[in-house]
């Protein structure tokens with residue numbers, strides 16, 4: 001064919017399952033020398049499940065009431081954890097009350113009014129860092145098992161904890177190995193989730209550098225710090241919380257299937273085949289294309 005090499009590269013990337021938004025993106029992908037990966041929805045499949053429903057003694061709630069309260073507040077959210085909570089309520093045939101005044105804080109959680117009660121859902125670190133010994137023990141035990149512990153507050157008081165877990169993508173370890181080989185540097189994990197669960201998962205895929213408990217702006221700061229050292233960073237993420245880092249990075253790739261609209265709009269390229277291993281494949285591809293051009 002007579003297509004210019006970079007257009008060939010875009011077409012090839014498409015065949016590999018990655019949609020690059022321009023020829024310039026293919027060029028930039030070939031230049032990256034460090035990679036930052038998000039955890040939930042990027043290293044993991046992005047379809048988490050609620051595994052534990054733990055009402056606090058004294059809350060007056062049973063499992064179903066706790067779940068229904070959380071499901072109602074999470075219903076308007078597009079966050080993968082929120083969808084997991086809503087799926088769990090549906091699976092039990094629970095009816096969700098309507099939530100009003102819904103507010104989502106990326107990287108932290110949600111708040112809404114349900115049945116006249118102010119409901120807050122999110123990590124203990126953000127909502128109630130000074131918990132009780134009882135609450136701390138519940139959260140620690142869930143996180144030690146690699147789960148995300150999500151705290152539910154009603155009118156400012158903790159009423160329960162949900163344990164949520166997501167499966168590692170089958171190609172996560174191979175992807176980390178391939179990116180390490182390509183860049184000469186092991187990718188770094190950037191996550192808003194808790195450190196215990198993040199380290200456990202990172203160890204399974206061969207990542208040692210884990211930055212946990214990050215807000216969206218903290219992910220940006222991490223990327224800027226590497227770029228200040230002269231590294232050209234590729235960020236791979238899926239969430240609203242990843243969008244600022246995707247924009248700040250030398251190159252940003254969003255996971256397409258479960259990715260938030262904001263991440264898809266902000267990224268330079270989108271993984272449409274829902275395989276993480278497409279990422280090292282297109283980096284390798286764009287390096288080949290660059291050699292053809294120069």
Ligand code: ADP
Pocket residue numbers: 038039040041074077079081082105106107108109110121122123124148149150190191192193194214239241
């Ligand atoms: P990640 O960086 O791993 O994709 P996020 O930044 O999206 O994770 O979320 C970080 C943490 O904030 C979650 O682990 C959870 O504790 C809390 N959180 C964020 N959104 C929600 C939500 N809708 N419901 C419950 N918890 C949430």
Ligand code: MG
Pocket residue numbers: 038039040041042237238239242
């Ligand atoms: Mg994510």
